[in-house]
Amino acid sequence: MPHARVSSSLLAALFALTAGAAGAAPAGQAAPDLKRHQPQIDRILAEISPKRIEAYVAKLVSFGTRHTMSETESDTRGIGAARRWIKAEMERCGAGTPLQVAFDSHVAPVSARISRPTEIVNVVATLPGSQVASKDRLYVVSGHYDSRVSDVMNYTADAPGANDDASGTAAVMELACVMAKYKFDATLVFMAVAAEEQGLLGARHWAEQARKNSLNVAGMFTNDIIGSSRADNGKVDNKQVRLFSQSIPATKEMSETVRQLVATGGDSDSLSRQLARHTKEVGERYVKGFKVSVIHRADRYLRGGDHMPFLEQGYAALRFTEPAEDFAHQHQDLRTENGKVYGDLAEFNDYDYIARVARVNAAALASLALAPAAPQNVKLRTDRLTNDSTLVWQANAEPDLAGYRVVWRDTTASDWQGAKWVGNVQEATIDLSKDNVFFGVQAVDRDGNVSVASYPLPQR
Known part of the structure; x- marks a missing residue:
């Protein structure tokens, strides 16, 4: 040896x-030069457009509501129109490239947040890897395109969801459209998932199928609430993004691998923590003046997102979220009280900020998909x-x-x-x-x- x-x-x-x-x-x-910028990654980041991201958000908001149980037949309102538009737009921008766009659907039974059997449809755009030894290694990035108001079961009221989570969906669409023109050794999967607000149902279905089919998902990012740089106290922080990263899983029984991590003190060396270190290093190298703040939690305190079903399946998965959420513009009925506007409206988004977060995603995804496997x-x-x-x-x-x-x-x-x-x-x-x-x-x-x-x- x-x-x-x-x-x-x-x-x-x-x-x-x-x-x-x-x-x-x-x-x-x-040793190869490990400090230099990869020209392909620099070109990708330069192409990411705040104006296109803003246009994507505006279009998603225009569907009125994207609640999981909302209208599916209309061409202008509801989640059905939204998913058909997302698919058509990614097909349009991926024309002439290897990008493959498809629906991934299943029917969710009645549950705590589903009042009738409902078709849950993810929009999945796959960019196949070009290296034989790497093409079966997958990196997944998602945003959820469903929305809600104060009552999670209200599927008729306007629910613009501009930040939660048209911001993440728009970022993923922009990533797919820009990166489809480039070649990578490993495969990239860009997903707009549904039913996050009803219990992470779209992401859970895809992650469970991935495990069932023994897919090699080497890393997963979800972008959820990345739209605003302004906190509820009015403070603007557009120089950082939070990256939530799980250590060891909170399960009743440990796997032998996790047991050995704990036994050797490596609880901060889980697959997700290693992915977070890489993402922070690459993201901050390519997006100058922007900090990737790794949070040593799976998600915000006792809350969750679409990366969590991937964690449940044993995959490395992370969540990007803005520095400080403004809850007046999240999960709120549209209204004005005492002169204060409530509701998740597009006017409260910072599109330059979303573009910066998208660039961190792009740098990390590109570097991972160009590099060898761990x-x-x-x-x-x-x-x-x-x-x-x-x-x-x-x-x-x-x-x-x-x-x-x-x-x-x-x-x-x-x-x-x-x-x-x-x-x-x-x-x-x-x-x-x-x-x-x-x-x-x-x-x-x-x-x-x-x-x-x-x-x-x-x-x-």
Whole structure:
């Protein structure tokens, strides 16, 4: 098995010298440039248009209500007209590209928020990957196109849903239309899902089918309430977005993998946390002056979104949401009281802000879909007591693989602090104690695209 050894005498000095940079590689295995911007990603971000996003939101609002149980026959009002328009628009902008647009539907039975059997229809646009070794690896991004007012069962009242969640739906449509013109190694799936307000029904159906069919969903983003940079106290914050990220799942019984995470202190190294670290690093690199604030929760306190059914199926999934919600413009009947306007109206959205959030999504999705898969079967050897650490992993299958990078951080740190390029090997020894740091291993291709890090489980 190929092996590399990397040493340093002082932990602090090593952090200072190597944080965020590639280290020296074995002879003949030079590190790709990991700091440079990928030109394709820069072009994608430059094409994302606030004006188009605003037009998408305006059109979605024009359907009056998009409640899950609203009108389906009309061409101008209700959820049926909305989903047909979303599908037609993505077909139009994807014409001449490999983008494949389809409905994904099922009938939901009567439940707490469904008063009659109701067809739930997702609009799914798939951009197939172009690399044989990667095309079965999927990255999913969603927004929910249904809307509601104060009474979640009221399916006749006007429910514009401009922020919740026409903002996320418009961002996903813009991503699909822009990114469809480009090639990626892995497959991208852009979804406008229904019945989020009725219990995450559209997303749950797709996630359950994905697991049933053994789809390799390597990461999922939902964009839900990304429309406003103004909080309920009037403060404007258009320089950051919240990214909610689960640690270990809150289940009655732990899987063996989760048990080993907990046993080794890796509860902040779950699949979703690793995806969040990658998204933050890439998003902030490409969208200058914009912060991705990773929140160490699955979602807002005791609340949820369309990423949660993916988490339930064991997939890495994250939620993007604006910095501070204004609840006067969310889940409200349209009205004016004491001079204050209530309701989720398009005039309260900040379209430049939505575009920035869309660019973070685009940068992360593109980097993930261009990069190799995260290394598999990563282990940290524990067969002997030493003050250095030896990691082993399974070789990647991608033909453009350049090699691997070992990353680490202090046990109290959230983000990677040190990194070393170790070349195209499947074993590396780092002169740092496994007791003092958390490690990860990333795969890197010849263009410098870097995978999400994989946490090493103990090898006895």
